[in-house]
Amino acid sequence: MIVEQIWTANSYRNFNYLIACPETGDALAIDPLDHQKCLSVAKDKGWNITQVVNTHEHGDHTGGNKQVIAATGAKLLAHANAKGTIPGIDRSLGAGDIIKVGKTVELESLDTPGHTMSHVCLLSHSDTPALFCGDTLFNAGAGNCHGGGHPAELYQTFTGQLAVLPDETLVYPGHEYIANNLEFTLDREPGNAAAKTLLADVANQNPDNPLVSTLAIEKEVNTFFRLHNPSVMARLRESFPDLPVELDAKTVFVKLRELRNDW
Ligand SMILES: [Zn+2]
Numbered sequence: 001m002i003v004e005q006i007w008t009a010n011s012y013r014n015f016n017y018l019i020a021c022p023e024t025g026d027a028l029a030i031d032p033l034d035h036q037k038c039l040s041v042a043k044d045k046g047w048n049i050t051q052v053v054n055t056h057e058h059g060d061h062t063g064g065n066k067q068v069i070a071a072t073g074a075k076l077l078a079h080a081n082a083k084g085t086i087p088g089i090d091r092s093l094g095a096g097d098i099i100k101v102g103k104t105v106e107l108e109s110l111d112t113p114g115h116t117m118s119h120v121c122l123l124s125h126s127d128t129p130a131l132f133c134g135d136t137l138f139n140a141g142a143g144n145c146h147g148g149g150h151p152a153e154l155y156q157t158f159t160g161q162l163a164v165l166p167d168e169t170l171v172y173p174g175h176e177y178i179a180n181n182l183e184f185t186l187d188r189e190p191g192n193a194a195a196k197t198l199l200a201d202v203a204n205q206n207p208d209n210p211l212v213s214t215l216a217i218e219k220e221v222n223t224f225f226r227l228h229n230p231s232v233m234a235r236l237r238e239s240f241p242d243l244p245v246e247l248d249a250k251t252v253f254v255k256l257r258e259l260r261n262d263w
């Protein structure tokens with residue numbers, strides 16, 4: 001499996017992806033908003049884009065579908081419940097569906113509600129697993145829920161589906177927000193040495209050649225995976241003095257998401 005992470009350099013800071021089979025040159029495009037860049041990378045590599053996957057229905061993820069499909073004849077795949085919001089879906093995706101690319105690549109669709117209620121992540125069945133997580137999980141952060149999502153569902157997705165993946169899983173998010181997210185982590189957990197070191201490393205990173213994190217790294221630096229951390233819980237009580245004495249992980253997650261909205 002070959003992964004090409006494409007930096008769009010737009011104001012939303014989107015990443016697009018091409019995933020190719022090295023044997024056949026077939027490729028799948030994830031959220032190819034910057035259709036010109038995606039098409040030109042595929043051309044340079046000699047790949048044929050045969051499928052487009054939208055992780056979810058927001059315009060900064062679907063906005064390049066038309067042009068990529070017109071140029072390549074690719075099929076469009078998206079969450080089954082996105083039928084009403086994404087035009088032209090050829091294949092509906094649900095939990096556990098397998099998407100094949102060429103002869104060698106297999107991607108599993110995960111049904112990951114929270115950012116929106118019709119969001120899929122793709123998990124590669126490769127020696128080192130890779131997770132293409134759209135706007136669900138970001139480097140050191142989590143997607144917001146203003147555009148049709150729910151924090152409680154996002155919590156379920158994080159703890160029930162993402163946190164249980166192997167530590168070495170590579171994380172490929174839909175946007176580049178890492179420095180800002182690490183600053184939020186440090187605001188919640190000022191003593192987090194791993195987050196401090198990583199922030200120094202990535203503060204001036206070139207998004208054309210970004211850090212690719214792993215779930216192990218995320219568990220160290222992403223507040224939304226650190227729901228039992230004493231500092232995270234203590235700092236939360238400063239913002240929300242009425243929290244119950246016994247704090248459950250779901251409340252911590254939902255309150256962190258609320259704080260992040262205005263941060
Ligand atoms: Zn979105």
Ligand SMILES: [Zn+2]
Nearest residue numbers: 058060135174
């Ligand atoms: Zn987005």
